[in-house]
Amino acid sequence: MSYEMILNKANKIFKNGDKKIYALNNVSITIKNGLFYAIMGHSGAGKSTLIQILGLLDSLSSGELYINGKNIQDLSENEKSYIRMEQIGFIFQSFYLNPKLKAIENVMLPMYINSKIKNSDRNFKAMELLKKFGLEKRINHYPRELSGGEQQRVAIVRALANDPNFILADEPTGNLDEENEEIVFNELKKLTKEGKTVIVVTHNDIVKKYADKILYMDNGVIKEEL
Amino acid sequence: MKILDYYLMSINNIKGNKKAFFRNSVLIGISLSILILSSITTDSINNVLEKNIKNNLSYRSIYVSNYEEIDQKTFIKNIEEIEHVAKAIPQEAYSTNIDIDSIDGEKLSGALSLIGSNNDISPQIIAGRKIEENEKNVCIVPKKFQLQNLEDSTKDNEIIDGEELLNKEIEIVYYNYDYSNEYPQKINTIKEKFRVVGVYDQEINMGEYYECYINFEDILEIKNEITKNSNYISKFDPILAIVDNSENLETVMNSLKELGYNVLLRSIPNTKLIDIIESVCTVLSICTIIIALSSIIINVIKTAEERKYELGLLKAFGYNKRNLWYSVIMESVITAIIGFILSCIFVFLVVVILYLVLQNANSELRKIEFIIEYNAFLYSLFMSLIISIFGSVFASYNIVNKATVIKNIKK
Ligand SMILES: Nc1ncnc2c1ncn2[C@@H]1O[C@H](COP(=O)(O)OP(=O)(O)OP(=O)(O)O)[C@@H](O)[C@H]1O
Ligand SMILES: [Mg+2]
Numbered sequence: 001m002s003y004e005m006i007l008n009k010a011n012k013i014f015k016n017g018d019k020k021i022y023a024l025n026n027v028s029i030t031i032k033n034g035l036f037y038a039i040m041g042h043s044g045a046g047k048s049t050l051i052q053i054l055g056l057l058d059s060l061s062s063g064e065l066y067i068n069g070k071n072i073q074d075l076s077e078n079e080k081s082y083i084r085m086e087q088i089g090f091i092f093q094s095f096y097l098n099p100k101l102k103a104i105e106n107v108m109l110p111m112y113i114n115s116k117i118k119n120s121d122r123n124f125k126a127m128e129l130l131k132k133f134g135l136e137k138r139i140n141h142y143p144r145e146l147s148g149g150e151q152q153r154v155a156i157v158r159a160l161a162n163d164p165n166f167i168l169a170d171e172p173t174g175n176l177d178e179e180n181e182e183i184v185f186n187e188l189k190k191l192t193k194e195g196k197t198v199i200v201v202t203h204n205d206i207v208k209k210y211a212d213k214i215l216y217m218d219n220g221v222i223k224e225e226l
Numbered sequence: 227m228k229i230l231d232y233y234l235m236s237i238n239n240i241k242g243n244k245k246a247f248f249r250n251s252v253l254i255g256i257s258l259s260i261l262i263l264s265s266i267t268t269d270s271i272n273n274v275l276e277k278n279i280k281n282n283l284s285y286r287s288i289y290v291s292n293y294e295e296i297d298q299k300t301f302i303k304n305i306e307e308i309e310h311v312a313k314a315i316p317q318e319a320y321s322t323n324i325d326i327d328s329i330d331g332e333k334l335s336g337a338l339s340l341i342g343s344n345n346d347i348s349p350q351i352i353a354g355r356k357i358e359e360n361e362k363n364v365c366i367v368p369k370k371f372q373l374q375n376l377e378d379s380t381k382d383n384e385i386i387d388g389e390e391l392l393n394k395e396i397e398i399v400y401y402n403y404d405y406s407n408e409y410p411q412k413i414n415t416i417k418e419k420f421r422v423v424g425v426y427d428q429e430i431n432m433g434e435y436y437e438c439y440i441n442f443e444d445i446l447e448i449k450n451e452i453t454k455n456s457n458y459i460s461k462f463d464p465i466l467a468i469v470d471n472s473e474n475l476e477t478v479m480n481s482l483k484e485l486g487y488n489v490l491l492r493s494i495p496n497t498k499l500i501d502i503i504e505s506v507c508t509v510l511s512i513c514t515i516i517i518a519l520s521s522i523i524i525n526v527i528k529t530a531e532e533r534k535y536e537l538g539l540l541k542a543f544g545y546n547k548r549n550l551w552y553s554v555i556m557e558s559v560i561t562a563i564i565g566f567i568l569s570c571i572f573v574f575l576v577v578v579i580l581y582l583v584l585q586n587a588n589s590e591l592r593k594i595e596f597i598i599e600y601n602a603f604l605y606s607l608f609m610s611l612i613i614s615i616f617g618s619v620f621a622s623y624n625i626v627n628k629a630t631v632i633k634n635i636k637k
Contacts, residue, residue: 100243
């Protein structure tokens, strides 16, 4: 099975009163396995919409989406949830860590629904992942006790909790300083070396150093692929 | 996802939301306490009413008449053989008016009414004890005891505290008349002493201030003495059948009718008051149930509003509706159970404190019987557990249906 996402003549229309907004306008694209994709473009271009469609958080108005050969349009909500759990990890601009849970508990949160991870293994797995990202000393810290960079690294670890093939990140460096921007992109790049596919929406030009492919969006259309 | 997973996850979440968890448990605890306490109060009131009004002696007495020529002894025996009849008494022996001579040696004059009593047929005692079988020359007086003035019936004698009379002696006087003349003439004056062994509350018992209970045998003796020289025949007088419990009144009435006797209730309790109080109590408990239920639902919904983005995030991680629902339910059920336990502790404390207060209070207060009906108590515990869990499940379902990823994450 090939790990890839295919978007075919995809449209996403938002209605604003009588006005129709084409957040995605006839977009066709193939996301290939093991590559680092950067999605760039100015505000309102449809970048977040695209990543939400790819992450099954929203559905298309028309067109098709295939993930690993499966037509998403045919699937039920529960089946989509299952694909999200198994195949997709999300990273957000404002980290969205649960402030009341420790780093390790945040990482464990997605694992509860994964029947492949035994109860007794959860803690160990989360610990190993945190160690891998240099967070071994932060395991029992609450988000407020972590720096922005550390919080985003915990969020990356959380996205990897169920070992997904696709990592989707919307402005992951938006709240970070330059040093941490580099660290985050670096970590994401490392993931592609392990065979994972990374899709990052960003305004940050540093990404060009890391990206295998850059998609420029404008008005719901992918203008350029580099 | 297994139950254990939900449980572990919930415990994790609860640890993270200690404040909200504590607040919710306490709120649930308080509303359940109100529910349980109100149900206990309702039952206590009902119980007291049942005991004091419906079970009142006069309300479980039936006049039975028989126009056949059987002698009184056989008639009484026949009635007493009926199930649930505690005693059958010749009606004229039930009570008799007697003059009083002194109380504890202190000269007094007045009249009082003597009523038959024994262990089964007795007013509710508030001090002292009941009259035992075959125990002679003892009596039970009302809490407020007042003699009827013999000289001037419009004037009342002073009210005596019945409890102060305990263990003192009342000397009564009665006379033996000769009825052979046109006007009956006193032949003999008989004096007898009665020791006060018990006190009853004439208000609860719906008696009069001058009614005094003595042994049936004593009454019969006095009666015989008084009517010794008269040719009065009591064969057709009705007999008073006393039913052991007001609940059996109907059954006994029917049995008597089946035997061909004429029956008449001595008095019919005014159960309107009981009915009104009962329906007020029912309405109150329904209200508390609604309040408890809605406070639980509002609470869970409020908590979920606060955690909307958390739930949206879980959805992004691949939690489906059922996963979300179960985890919210698990959390709110744990909260509800803790609240339930809190309410049990709270109710227990309240009951213990009330009990201690009533024990150490003055005699007026002590008479408030605080009854916890075992079944009713279990029922209200069960109800409150069901309510809190039902409320949690309902509220959780609502929340999860509202949680959408995009809206919750984009904020
Ligand atoms: N839920 C929605 N309802 C209506 N219009 C929407 C909705 N979500 C997005 N849009 C519109 O769709 C277009 C694309 O939005 P999107 O959020 O994808 O832009 P973006 O490229 O991520 O912008 P930014 O860089 O500012 O995040 C915008 O015009 C936006 O107003
Ligand atoms: Mg965006």
